[in-house]
Amino acid sequence: MKSIAILKTDSVHPQWVAEFGEYPDMFQRVFLAVNPDLMFDVYDVQLGEYPEQLDQHGAYLITGSKAGVYEDHPWLPPLIDFVRILDQAHIPLLGICFGHQLVAHALGGEVSKSEKGWGVGVHEHGWRAKPDWVTSKQDSFQVLVSHQDQVQSVASGLQVIAGSEFCPNAVLYKPEHILTFQGHPEFVEDYSRALMIHRHDRIDESAMGPALASLEKGHDGLKIVGWMLEFLRCSGSPIAGIRGTCS
Numbered sequence: 001m002k003s004i005a006i007l008k009t010d011s012v013h014p015q016w017v018a019e020f021g022e023y024p025d026m027f028q029r030v031f032l033a034v035n036p037d038l039m040f041d042v043y044d045v046q047l048g049e050y051p052e053q054l055d056q057h058g059a060y061l062i063t064g065s066k067a068g069v070y071e072d073h074p075w076l077p078p079l080i081d082f083v084r085i086l087d088q089a090h091i092p093l094l095g096i097c098f099g100h101q102l103v104a105h106a107l108g109g110e111v112s113k114s115e116k117g118w119g120v121g122v123h124e125h126g127w128r129a130k131p132d133w134v135t136s137k138q139d140s141f142q143v144l145v146s147h148q149d150q151v152q153s154v155a156s157g158l159q160v161i162a163g164s165e166f167c168p169n170a171v172l173y174k175p176e177h178i179l180t181f182q183g184h185p186e187f188v189e190d191y192s193r194a195l196m197i198h199r200h201d202r203i204d205e206s207a208m209g210p211a212l213a214s215l216e217k218g219h220d221g222l223k224i225v226g227w228m229l230e231f232l233r234c235s236g237s238p239i240a241g242i243r244g245t246c247s
Contacts, residue, residue, distance in 0.1 A: 001240035002058035003039035004031070004232075005051060007079070009098055010065035016194060023063040026186040027096075034225045037241025046075045050082065058239035059092035059232050062099030064184060068149055069098065069105040070112065080106045087178065092235040094228055095172075095180035101149055103180050104172060108155030116166055118203045119145045120196050121211030122219050123183065125170045129161045132246060133230035141220040143183030144192045148202075150182070179231045185224035189215040 006024040020026065024042045031038055041057065043049040051057060062083075067073055069080075083106040086093045095103040101111045126140040141162075151169040154160055158178065162171035170182040184192075193215060196203060203211075232239055234246035 001039070002056065002238050003041045003240060005057035005060045006040055006042045007060060007062045007082075007099075008042055008044045009046060009063050009079070009102075010067065013198070016191070020188070020191045023186070026188075026191075027061060027063065030186045030221060030225050031229070034222060035229055035241050039240045045079050045082075046073075048075065048078070050078075054085065054089060054091065057091075058237040058242075059094065059235070060086060061094040062096065062102055064097035064099065064146075067098065068111070068113075069102045083107070087174070090177045092177050092232055092237050093179075094232075095178075096186065097145075097147055097182060097184055098149075100172065100180035100182050101151055103178060104151040104154060104158065104169070107158060109151055109158070110153040111149055112152055113148050114150040114152075114167075118148050118199075118207060119150075119166055119182075120203060120207060121145070121192065121214035122217060123164060123166065123214075125162045125164050125167070125183065127162050129159065131161065131173060131175070131231070131234075133234045134227055135230060136223065136227070141223060142218065143181070143185060143224060144187040144189070144215075144219050144221065145183045146187070146192060146195050147182060176235055179228060181224065183224070185219075185221035185228075187221065189219075 008024050012022050028040050105111045122142050123145045124140050158172045158174050160169050161173045167182055172180045233242050
């Protein structure tokens with residue numbers, strides 16, 4: 001049985017690591033809360049780390065990052081190429097925030113800073129379509145967000161299955177092997193609060209108050225992780241801890 005490979009694209013500020021861990025730690029914590037039988041491997045792609053064999057993992061997950069997909073970083077072109085290779089090989093791929101934007105960018109979409117400014121706090125994203133692996137009867141879900149960049153246009157082959165007025169292209173899906181979310185199911189409220197306060201000089205004051213207040217109403221991070229695992233089940237990849245056929 002195979003592990004999920006986490007492609008780390010950023011580091012947590014050192015003062016927060018003891019409390020929250022690095023980004024791969026956040027993902028492992030929330031995924032294992034849903035399914036304790038999963039296995040993970042971590043690659044820091046900023047350091048040029050990649051698996052020796054493409055198929056040695058059952059799925060790949062690209063984390064969030066403060067970098068922009070359009071910026072000039074030496075580690076970005078290899079990662080963009082890697083996304084395209086995964087797509088061509090139909091190997092399951094998950095992307096979160098920056099990972100969501102990078103997949104869209106790599107496959108021909110457009111990503112840029114939004115004229116609407118920062119999206120922070122808990123946002124509601126409405127379903128436009130529900131694949132079979134969405135185990136919810138609700139028309140929307142709540143998710144923690146922290147982004148200024150957005151996917152502005154989507155390449156053919158990717159479907160937009162959820163979004164909001166603020167972020168229309170919030171969830172992208174390519175049947176059988178790609179699923180990406182703009183939101184952060186791996187975040188907890190205290191980490192979102194710390195990020196917002198740290199970025200107070202960049203976030204409009206009119207957005208900061210409501211965003212901080214929104215942290216009190218909860219979010220659907222565990223549900224989103226459950227949907228991602230159902231998506232991986234439907235992909236048919238031999239991932240440790242994922243058994244049975246698509247529900």
